[in-house]
Amino acid sequence: MTTVAAYAAPAPxxxxxxTTIERREVGQYDVLIDIKFAGICHSDIHQARExxxxxxxxxxxxxxxxxxxxxxxxxxxxxxxxxxxxxGCMVDSCRECENCKAGREQxxxxxxxxTYNGIGKDGEPTYGxxxxxxxxxxxxxxxxxxxxxLDVAAPLLCAGITLYSPLKRFGAGPGKKVAIVGLGGLxxxxxxxxxxxxAEVTVLSxxxxxxxxxxxxxxxxxxxxxxxxxxxxxxxxxxxxxxxVSAPLDFNAYLSLLxxxxxxxxxxxxxxxxxxxxxxxxxxxxxxxGSMIGGIAETQEMLDFCAEHGLGAEIELxxxxxxxxxxxxxxxxxxxxxxVIDTATI
Numbered sequence: 266m267t268t269v270a271a272y273a274a275p276a277p278x279x280x281x282x283x284t285t286i287e288r289r290e291v292g293q294y295d296v297l298i299d300i301k302f303a304g305i306c307h308s309d310i311h312q313a314r315e316x317x318x319x320x321x322x323x324x325x326x327x328x329x330x331x332x333x334x335x336x337x338x339x340x341x342x343x344x345x346x347x348x349x350x351x352x353g354c355m356v357d358s359c360r361e362c363e364n365c366k367a368g369r370e371q372x373x374x375x376x377x378x379x380t381y382n383g384i385g386k387d388g389e390p391t392y393g394x395x396x397x398x399x400x401x402x403x404x405x406x407x408x409x410x411x412x413x414x415l416d417v418a419a420p421l422l423c424a425g426i427t428l429y430s431p432l433k434r435f436g437a438g439p440g441k442k443v444a445i446v447g448l449g450g451l452x453x454x455x456x457x458x459x460x461x462x463x464a465e466v467t468v469l470s471x472x473x474x475x476x477x478x479x480x481x482x483x484x485x486x487x488x489x490x491x492x493x494x495x496x497x498x499x500x501x502x503x504x505x506x507x508x509x510v511s512a513p514l515d516f517n518a519y520l521s522l523l524x525x526x527x528x529x530x531x532x533x534x535x536x537x538x539x540x541x542x543x544x545x546x547x548x549x550x551x552x553x554x555g556s557m558i559g560g561i562a563e564t565q566e567m568l569d570f571c572a573e574h575g576l577g578a579e580i581e582l583x584x585x586x587x588x589x590x591x592x593x594x595x596x597x598x599x600x601x602x603x604x605v606i607d608t609a610t611i
Contacts, residue, residue, distance in 0.1 A: 266290060267297075270611045271396035272585050273323040274313040280589045281313070283611065286325060286392050288400050295400050296344050297336035298352065303394035304329030304420035304578070305604040307450065307511055308534075310592050312382050316536045320382050327394025327606075328354040328380040331409060331419040341403045349409040351568070353422035354558045356380050356391060356405045368560040370405075395588065397608050407565045410572035417577025420450065420603040421568060423558065424578060428455035428507065429567040430559035431530040432462060435505045439463040444499075444506040444522065446490075448475045448482075450595075451509035451532060453579055453602040456482045458567075459507075461574040467503070469495070469519075478601065482579075496521060501549075509533045520545040520553065528552040578603045584610035 266287045273284045291297050309326035311317050330352040334344050344350060357378035358370040365373050378385055381393030392399075409418045428451060437443045443464040445455040452468070459466045460483025467486040468479040476487040488495045499522050506519060511533040520529055526549065546553055559567065571577065579602040583591055591604040 267398060269396050269398045271325045271392065272588055272611060273325045273392075273395070275323050277313070277315040277320065277322065281395070283585065284323065286396060288398055289387065289389070291336050291338050291400055293338045293340040294403050295338045296334055296341060296350070296403050296406050298330070298332040298350055298399050298401065298406070299335045300330055300332040300394055300397055300399055300608045302331045302416045302419040303327040303606045303608055304423065305588070305591055305595060305606065306423050307595055308423070310595060311511070311534075311536065313592075317534070321384075321390050324382055325392035325395050326381055327396070328352070329419045329422045329424070330380070330394035330399060331415040331422070335398075337403075343403045344406060344408075349411070349415060351407050351409050351418060351422045352380060352394070352399060352401050352405065353407070353426060353564055354380055356401050357386060360404075368562045370560050371558045394608075395585070395606060395611065397611055405561060407561065407568060410569055412572035412575070413568070413577055416582060416605055417580055418568070419605050420454070420578035420580065421571055422564070424451050424454045424603060425458070425571060426559040426564045426567050427451055427532045427556070428509070429458050429570070430563060431507055431532060431554070431556035432459050432505075433563075434556065435528045435530060435554070437462045437464040437505055441465070441504045442467070442502055444469050444503045445484075446506060446508040446514070446519065447510040447533065448479050448602070449509060449598060450578075450600070450603040453478075453482055454576075455507055455509060456484050457576045458571075460484070461570070461576060467499075469506075475601075503527055505530065507532060511535055513537050513539050516540070516553070517542050517545040520551055523549060523551050525549045526551065528554055530554040530556050532556050578605075580605045582607055586610070
């Protein structure tokens with residue numbers, strides 16, 4: 266076992282504090298990663314505050330991990346010491362079900378093993394990236410291309426793949442009109458990726474406060490959803506809408522913005538149930554869909570795509586002792602657009 270420094274929430278809703286945790290010995294197919302940077306995702310806050318249900322404490326959040334391999338197990342073939350690598354939202358799965366065999370490990374029938382707030386196959390709780398080292402099976406590690414610096418690559422391991430997967434699945438590309446709801450940690454990557462895929466991109470945000478940013482990131486249009494005229498003007502416009510917000514929306518209003526047989530895909534997860542009039546989907550043959558991260562192969566594809574197009578996250582680098590302040594700022598939407606922890610400061 267290796268003892269490493271980390272930041273953990275000792276109990277639900279408690280401030281995170283510096284502590285130490287034990288990492289397992291490097292096994293046959295394991296990779297030991299010196300974590301360099303870890304992104305702060307809104308889902309870290311939902312889980313540390315038990316917004317999505319009962320959780321495991323103490324909790325070391327963090328599933329946007331970028332670092333360098335410092336040791337490999339004797340059976341490892343995919344990575345070598347010195348490789349630049351990333352770890353996203355899961356560190357294992359059953360590997361035997363239909364979904365795992367199809368490269369959709371995120372939808373493992375038996376449930377994937379989350380990077381934190383989960384139980385590994387050894388029966389021990391998993392601890393995430395707000396720490397200095399992590400041991401992960403090589404099959405759940407991805408390579409970060411040389412064209413991406415590690416700090417701006419870290420958020421791609423959740424925010425990047427969370428947007429890339431539905432944009433690819435639902436055909437974002439030339440000739441398609443795509444709207445991204447919310448210009449935050451997820452949404453800003455959605456704008457960049459949809460633009461790079463060749464779609465005509467619109468941002469739908471509560472206000473026009475970030476309009477200039479949205480256009481710089483690659484949006485063609487920017488509308489305020491607080492203005493009722495937006496929903497009149499854009500009725501029947503979009504082939505695809507991807508909602509990144511974790512607040513409950515008026516889904517009937519957003520579905521009205523889709524073309525016939527258009528899709529509204531949700532990647533943001535509100536803590537409360539939503540209200541829906543089914544005529545909003547029946548009337549235009551529309552699809553209300555969900556999407557959760559991506560499989561390992563697709564995550565690698567996303568990283569390669571982002572490197573090819575020069576897409577990294579827009580980040581604010583922080584020290585370990587600023588994590589609690591960063592949480593409050595994320596909740597207040599006061600970050601442009603992703604906090605990343607410099608783990609050397611943990």
